[in-house]
Amino acid sequence: MNKILAKQRLSKEVFRMEIEAPEIAEARHPGQFIILQMGGDFGERIPLTIANADPVKGSITLIFQAVGETTHRLALLEPGDTIQNLLGPLGKPTDIKKYGKVVCVGGGIGVAPLFPIVEGMKKAGNEVTVIMGARTKELLIMEEDMRAIADEVIVVTDDGSYGRKALVTVPLKEICEEDKPDCVVIIGPPVMMKFAALTTKPYGIHTIVSLNTIMIDGTGMCGGCRVTIGGETKFVCVDGPEFDGHLVDWDNMLLRLGTYKSEEAEAHHRCHIGLKINEGEA
Amino acid sequence: MHVTKEVLDAQAKALLEQLNDTPLRPKDRAKIPLQEMPSQAPEVRVCNMEEVALGYTENQVRLEAMRCIQCKNQPCIAGCPVSIDIPAFIAEAAKGDYGKSVEIIKESSLLPSICGRVCPQEVQCQKFCTVGKMHKDVEQSVSIGRIERFVADYAREHGLEKIPSIKPDSGRKVAVVGSGPASISAAADLRREGHTVMMFEALHKAGGVLVYGIPEFRLPKKIVEHELQNLKDMGVEIRPNYLVGKTRKIADLMEKDGFDAVFVGSGAGLPKFLGIEGENYVGVFSANEYLTRSNLMKAYAVGKSQTPLYRSKNVAVFGGGNVAMDAARTAKRLGAEEVIVVYRRTEVEMPARREEVTHAKEEGIKFLFLHAPLKITANEKGRVNGVELITCELGEPDASGRRRPVEIPGSEKIYDFDTAIIAIGNDSNPLIKATTDGIEVNRRGNFIVNEETCETTLKGVYAGGDIVLGAATVILAMGQGRRAAKAMNTYLKGLA
Numbered sequence: 097m098n099k100i101l102a103k104q105r106l107s108k109e110v111f112r113m114e115i116e117a118p119e120i121a122e123a124r125h126p127g128q129f130i131i132l133q134m135g136g137d138f139g140e141r142i143p144l145t146i147a148n149a150d151p152v153k154g155s156i157t158l159i160f161q162a163v164g165e166t167t168h169r170l171a172l173l174e175p176g177d178t179i180q181n182l183l184g185p186l187g188k189p190t191d192i193k194k195y196g197k198v199v200c201v202g203g204g205i206g207v208a209p210l211f212p213i214v215e216g217m218k219k220a221g222n223e224v225t226v227i228m229g230a231r232t233k234e235l236l237i238m239e240e241d242m243r244a245i246a247d248e249v250i251v252v253t254d255d256g257s258y259g260r261k262a263l264v265t266v267p268l269k270e271i272c273e274e275d276k277p278d279c280v281v282i283i284g285p286p287v288m289m290k291f292a293a294l295t296t297k298p299y300g301i302h303t304i305v306s307l308n309t310i311m312i313d314g315t316g317m318c319g320g321c322r323v324t325i326g327g328e329t330k331f332v333c334v335d336g337p338e339f340d341g342h343l344v345d346w347d348n349m350l351l352r353l354g355t356y357k358s359e360e361a362e363a364h365h366r367c368h369i370g371l372k373i374n375e376g377e378a
Numbered sequence: 379m380h381v382t383k384e385v386l387d388a389q390a391k392a393l394l395e396q397l398n399d400t401p402l403r404p405k406d407r408a409k410i411p412l413q414e415m416p417s418q419a420p421e422v423r424v425c426n427m428e429e430v431a432l433g434y435t436e437n438q439v440r441l442e443a444m445r446c447i448q449c450k451n452q453p454c455i456a457g458c459p460v461s462i463d464i465p466a467f468i469a470e471a472a473k474g475d476y477g478k479s480v481e482i483i484k485e486s487s488l489l490p491s492i493c494g495r496v497c498p499q500e501v502q503c504q505k506f507c508t509v510g511k512m513h514k515d516v517e518q519s520v521s522i523g524r525i526e527r528f529v530a531d532y533a534r535e536h537g538l539e540k541i542p543s544i545k546p547d548s549g550r551k552v553a554v555v556g557s558g559p560a561s562i563s564a565a566a567d568l569r570r571e572g573h574t575v576m577m578f579e580a581l582h583k584a585g586g587v588l589v590y591g592i593p594e595f596r597l598p599k600k601i602v603e604h605e606l607q608n609l610k611d612m613g614v615e616i617r618p619n620y621l622v623g624k625t626r627k628i629a630d631l632m633e634k635d636g637f638d639a640v641f642v643g644s645g646a647g648l649p650k651f652l653g654i655e656g657e658n659y660v661g662v663f664s665a666n667e668y669l670t671r672s673n674l675m676k677a678y679a680v681g682k683s684q685t686p687l688y689r690s691k692n693v694a695v696f697g698g699g700n701v702a703m704d705a706a707r708t709a710k711r712l713g714a715e716e717v718i719v720v721y722r723r724t725e726v727e728m729p730a731r732r733e734e735v736t737h738a739k740e741e742g743i744k745f746l747f748l749h750a751p752l753k754i755t756a757n758e759k760g761r762v763n764g765v766e767l768i769t770c771e772l773g774e775p776d777a778s779g780r781r782r783p784v785e786i787p788g789s790e791k792i793y794d795f796d797t798a799i800i801a802i803g804n805d806s807n808p809l810i811k812a813t814t815d816g817i818e819v820n821r822r823g824n825f826i827v828n829e830e831t832c833e834t835t836l837k838g839v840y841a842g843g844d845i846v847l848g849a850a851t852v853i854l855a856m857g858q859g860r861r862a863a864k865a866m867n868t869y870l871k872g873l874a
């Protein structure tokens with residue numbers, strides 16, 4: 097049982113939660129995630145990245161978007177409530193070291209898991225540029241947090257409601273042309289990661305992506321999270337979540353993410369009727 | 379034809395009355411008909427998740443126990459990996475003293491209601507039974523496992539179980555990693571000596587394969603829960619959601635958290651894949667994933683469970699062991715119209731328990747022997763639509779003593795399937811090895827241990843069960859847990 101210490105709404109659908117988890121706070125590194133489960137016997141296990149941790153206080157921070165049943169249920173919890181099951185830290189930490197010039201690209205909710213990596217890359221002595229994008233202004237999160245640590249922050253929106261009207265791949269390509277970075281880290285929706293990785297490929301830049309496949313146990317036991325990397329099968333939960341973006345079989349990953357599309361659409365319908373989180377802004 | 383429990387019981391009752399008080403010679407005993415296990419009718423049980431085998435009635439168990447001729451040389455005991463005093467517990471069952479009967483079993487096995495259900499008896503205790511030999515048919519052996527199951531269930535349901543006595547606090551602390559049968563039995567034996575025992579389990583529920591792998595219809599989860607409750611009542615603390623190696627390393631447990639010794643029972647939780655084309659298409663699952671979704675995540679409770687299940691019509695299951703049977707029978711219960719087990723040898727070589735194969739056939743599971751998968755095909759959405767199979771014939775025996783399947787060139791053919799489940803076994807979980815300096819493993823990733831003591835190459839760290847044996851059995855895991863605990867108790871006593 098893990099107690100929720102604080103909760104904040106970052107945008108219409110995005111929430112930040114600080115949760116008591118002393119062992120995880122002590123052991124975790126940037127890039128790692130947890131799996132949580134609630135709702136007795138019938139709840140689903142879902143992975144969420146550890147966006148931040150305070151080992152002294154013994155807490156971790158999660159930032160999540162309410163997209164389906166479990167994340168909606170989570171969004172309804174308040175400080176003082178508890179999460180039944182929380183396992184972590186899982187996965188391998190990000191390979192943080194001094195590369196020189198690093199560009200970190202975040203799309204949508206992917207900006208949250210990117211944050212500890214930006215922090216880590218900065219600490220390791222890199223010059224860090226952040227490119228962050230969202231569909232529209234309301235969905236943009238953590239701009240201030242990023243500005244506080246990165247050397248440069250470029251904001252784009254699909255509809256131009258804030259920052260530059262562009263997809264993240266546009267400024268990324270410009271940077272690759274002008275001043276080739278030594279490492280690019282990309283976290284966001286799979287389609288965005290696919291195209292961002294394709295953008296850096298011709299320049300031969302070391303490109304790290306963080307894959308968000310469907311998971312169950314998160315311990316390497318089921319193989320449900322498997323992806324094809326350079327022709328080999330890998331388990332995202334133990335071999336990843338980060339991989340060389342140029343080796344990922346994106347099309348296969350995208351197909352696998354849609355495995356339960358029809359089944360989940362039904363559940364989603366259910367949670368929008370029964371679990372409506374109140375309409376509201378951050 | 380399916381015979382109901384009521385009819386089986388009435389037959390047993392009539393025969394018992396007939397035999398009443400007549401002294402029985404061994405020949406008479408061997409003539410008592412083998413008592414059939416009452417079960418749910420096949421057409422009923424494929425529509426539910428409840429236990430298939432219903433257990434003997436009291437009349438049946440008495441009669442079956444009377445079939446035992448109490449051999450002087452006790453060949454059955456040698457067949458049981460933990461050497462249960464089989465004739466003795468059967469004699470008590472025949473008398474109707476079930477409490478005493480279970481006490482005899484518990485001297486050697488801590489989990490009789492589980493082993494009585496899932497042990498491969500026909501290749502262990504019952505293989506050597508004299509009665510079976512007299513009939514020249516191992517299936518006519520005394521049903522040792524079924525009697526074991528009855529007395530254990532009876533004791534549990536009638537409150538006849540004795541909570542073992544716990545010695546005063548020894549001042550020592552032991553960590554037990556994992557919560558499968560190896561860990562459960564190690565924890566119990568360590569706790570009895572008065573040590574503080576903490577059990578760490580990665581998943582949100584304890585029990586290991588007994589909970590996430592073996593389906594409800596073969597092993598009701600309330601029985602596993604009962605055993606875990608017994609552990610808690612003895613004072614063992616169970617910590618779920620704790621992945622040793624990630625949440626904390628073994629070195630930290632020993633150096634920072636004050637654990638004097640560690641038992642590792644982390645199991646063989648690494649699914650093997652076939653390495654064929656198309657294995658990552660949508661609709662291809664490891665048996666572990668398929669079974670975990672259904673069992674641990676309760677996805678079979680559609681509408682209640684939040685974990686979704688893949689909807690299938692035609693399912694191919696690759697493999698021929700218990701895991702394959704469980705996956706196939708689960709798929710049937712989840713609504714698949716046709717489920718075919720594809721196995722590259724013949725029925726004789728199948729490692730699955732006989733009873734499970736029989737049950738699967740009764741439930742309409744089909745078998746395609748002497749066939750091996752070559753590749754999986756998919757439609758334009760990446761969803762499985764077929765499997766290419768090749769026909770095999772049996773060649774020379776291989777290292778396992780079974781005849782090796784040899785592919786017949788030119789016999790390739792594509793079959794229609796929308797789901798493929800891979801049940802060809804599990805390798806050892808590599809996480810602990812990868813995060814612990816000093817633990818050595820063999821070529822297959824299994825921990826190397828001292829056979830007598832189960833101690834690993836790292837001092838104070840012991841291991842048992844599937845992590846040592848490779849994917850094996852519940853009773854072997856349990857036996858190793860006990861052996862390790864015995865050595866650990868000695869080790870802990872010797873600590874200054």
Ligand SMILES: Cc1cc2nc3c(=O)[nH]c(=O)nc-3n(C[C@H](O)[C@H](O)[C@H](O)COP(=O)(O)OP(=O)(O)OC[C@H]3O[C@@H](n4cnc5c(N)ncnc54)[C@H](O)[C@@H]3O)c2cc1C
Pocket residue numbers: 129140142143144145146159160161162163164165166167168205208209307308309310311337353354357360363364
């Ligand atoms: C390693 C890892 C780290 C993650 N970190 C974060 C994080 O920090 N913040 C966050 O908001 N989300 C994160 N995710 C995604 C998160 O796990 C999913 O959003 C969550 O599982 C959805 O659960 P649900 O029950 O609410 O929705 P469901 O009802 O399960 O799904 C709702 C919709 O989301 C889609 N979906 C389901 N699972 C995923 C997934 N894994 N990735 C993308 N889409 C999915 C479904 O197809 C469906 O359209 C991470 C995923 C992984 C694998």
Ligand SMILES: Cc1cc2nc3c(=O)[nH]c(=O)nc-3n(C[C@H](O)[C@H](O)[C@H](O)COP(=O)(O)OP(=O)(O)OC[C@H]3O[C@@H](n4cnc5c(N)ncnc54)[C@H](O)[C@@H]3O)c2cc1C
Pocket residue numbers: 496497498555556557558559560561578579580581585586587588591592620621622623643644645646647669700701704731807809810842843844845849850851852853855
């Ligand atoms: C589907 C299926 C059907 C089977 N049917 C039969 C049968 O009919 N008869 C039979 O005798 N045997 C059967 N077996 C085999 C039997 O279940 C196993 O041999 C037995 O469970 C092994 O016990 P164990 O204690 O070694 O480990 P497991 O039961 O595998 O338990 C290991 C536990 O450790 C946990 N764990 C792993 N790593 C860590 C870690 N780092 N930190 C914390 N926890 C960890 C795992 O989550 C798991 O819960 C079957 C197996 C399967 C998969």
Ligand code: SF4
Pocket residue numbers: 457458459460461462464487493494497498499502503504522523526853
């Ligand atoms: S534990 Fe297994 S092998 Fe031993 S007597 Fe019982 S059923 Fe037979």
Ligand code: SF4
Pocket residue numbers: 445446447448449452453454455464465506507508509520522
């Ligand atoms: S071998 Fe068979 S008949 Fe003989 S004692 Fe054992 S169970 Fe009884």
Ligand code: FES
Pocket residue numbers: 310311312313314315316317318319320321322331332333334
């Ligand atoms: S989630 Fe099961 S192996 Fe990765």
